[in-house]
Amino acid sequence: MKLFVGIxxxxxxxxxxxxNPEGDTLETVKVKNDLHGASHLRDRIIAVSDKLSSSEIHIGLEATSVYSWHPAxxxxxxxxxxKRKTKVFTINPKLIHxxxxxxxxxxxxxxxxxxxxADRLRFGRLTTTIVMQExxxxxxxxxRMRFHLVHNLTREKQYFLQNLFYKCxxxxxxxxxSVFGHAIMEMLSEKYSLDEMANMEVADLADYLKEKGKNRFPDxxxxxxCIQKAARASYRLSKVVENSIDIVLGTSIQSIRSIxxxxxxxxxxxARILEGISDAKCLRSIPGIDLVYAAGILAEIGDIExxxxxxxxxxxxxLTWRKHQSGSFEAEDTKRIRSGNRFLRYYLVEAANSVKNRDPEFGEYYRKKYKEVSKHQHKRALVLTARKLVRLVDALLRNDQLYTPRRKVKNTGE
Incomplete structure (x- = not known):
């Protein structure tokens, strides 16, 4: 007999x-969401479980941002x-709704x-528990913090380019x-006016770029x-507006560099944490999956078991598409499910974009899917390539195996 606990x-x-398994409420408990409250709740669960002589305890919580993480x-x-064979599930709020x-x-x-x-737990079919090693x-x-910063960096660069258009x-x-190269960012942060850039000696401006760019410019x-040509062709601003734009650009440059x-x-x-996770070697053996992609995928999957x-x-x-079938009819145009772990999906799609450029099999698959439709070709082909990558990732992690393109890996199910 199982005990079901909904929180x-x-x-x-x-x-x-x-x-209980029949759907009868045995007890309700209300406690504070802190260590003392959770400890009291645990004691009540154990007491009811022992009285019921339950074989397992299933505990379910909605995945409510950070609030459910500590009690879970x-x-x-x-x-x-x-010791009482307890499984803890964090459930997508959409499923409960x-x-x-x-x-x-x-x-x-x-x-x-x-x-x-609790009633949803009683129906079962919840396969993913909270179980993840430290x-x-x-x-x-x-x-996830890196995901947050990358998106902030993208937004900051877009904002910078908008203000750069005002200036030049x-x-x-x-x-x-590249506008975001070190040398050009340095030049823009020093608040040169368009006339100053246009009237500088080419040799002096080239020496400045070489110094700030640490000789990385080929020419x-x-x-x-090109910079002088752009400065001469751009509209002129009044002094008060130009000063404001210079301050905004300087602030934006500081934000970009900070991120x-x-x-x-x-x-x-x-990198330090990945050194202690053996599964990282399996994923990094795939051409195109670097440290960041491997870390992002492993962080969200955890133990593949x-x-x-x-x-x-x-x-x-x-990365699953709903089937639409009735009788002998089956729709060809189906939509991807709207739920799922957006962080894992992001890292899988980004990794697939890199792998398709380095692995012939994935590149061929991407091009095949790209040619199948006339709309949203890249987006569709890339997501389908990410779905193919899932099969490879699962097989490598489950078998503790390195990727060898010439040898087919053992697949654990289609």
Missing amino acids: DVSSEELEACLM MFLHEDESLR KFREAYADLDKTDRIDAWII QYLALQRLT NAFRSEVDS PEHVAL QAQLKELDKAI RFSDQAAVAKYAG
């Missing part, structure tokens, strides 16, 4: 419903609960929410060198000429 989580409280990990790691629709006459309260979660959790915090609208059309004189420095520190920390097969991994990542 509704808020920032301040945990509302729990303990239910506390209940998962508690030794007394482990859909399940609730079957009970149209119920009110919306914390106690009822806990009852709904190194994966530590890695996940780093890779012809810059991007005339200068073929600094050509870049200097880039933070990314370097994160990458060092990620949490998943029954590669299809479960794909569903967890949101």
Whole structure:
């Protein structure tokens, strides 16, 4: 006999419903969402479990941002609960919301929410538990922070380019060198006016670019000429507007450099953790998967044994398409599911984009899918390539195997 415990989580409280396999409520418990409250809840769960002589305990919580993480990990790691064969599930809120629709006459309260979660546990078919080892959790915090910073960096660069257009609208059309190179960023941060850039000696501007760029420009004189051409072709601003734009550009440059420095520190920390995870070697043996992609994928998957097969991994990542079939009819145009772990999906898609450029098999598959349709070709082909990558990732991790393109790896299910 199993004991089912549904927990509704808020920032301040945990509302729990303990239910038997017949759907009868055995007890309700309301405690604070802190260590003392969780300890009391654990004691009540153990007491009811022992009285019921349950063979297993299934505990479910909605994945409510950071609020459910501490109680879920506390209940998962508690030794007394482990002895009673306890499984802890963090459930997608969308799944609970859909399940609730079957009970149209119920009110919306914390106690009822806990009852709904417990009842959903009773129906089963929840394959992914909270189980993740500490190194994966530590890695996940780093890779998710990196995800956050990368998106911030993209937004900051877009904002920088918008303001650069005010200062020198012809810059991007005339200068073929990267705006975000160190030398050009230095030049823009020093607040040269357009007239100053246009009237500088080409040799002096080229020497400046060579010095700031640490001799990385293959043809600094050509870049200097392009910059001067852009400066002469751009609209002129009034002094007051130009001063404001210079301040904004300087601030934006500082933000970009700060984020880039933070990314370097994160990458060092990620590398240190990856050294202690043997699975990283399996993923990095795939051409195109570097340290960051391997870390991002491993951080979200954790132990591959949490998943029954590669299809479960794909569903967890949101790389699954719904079937639409009725009688003899089956729709050809199907949509990808809207749920799933967006971080895992991001790293898989980015990794697939890199792998297709380095591995012939994946490159051929991408091109095949690209040619199949006339709309959204790249996006569709890339997501399908990511789905193919899931099968490879699952096989390598499950078999503790390095990737060898000439030899087919053992696949654990289609």
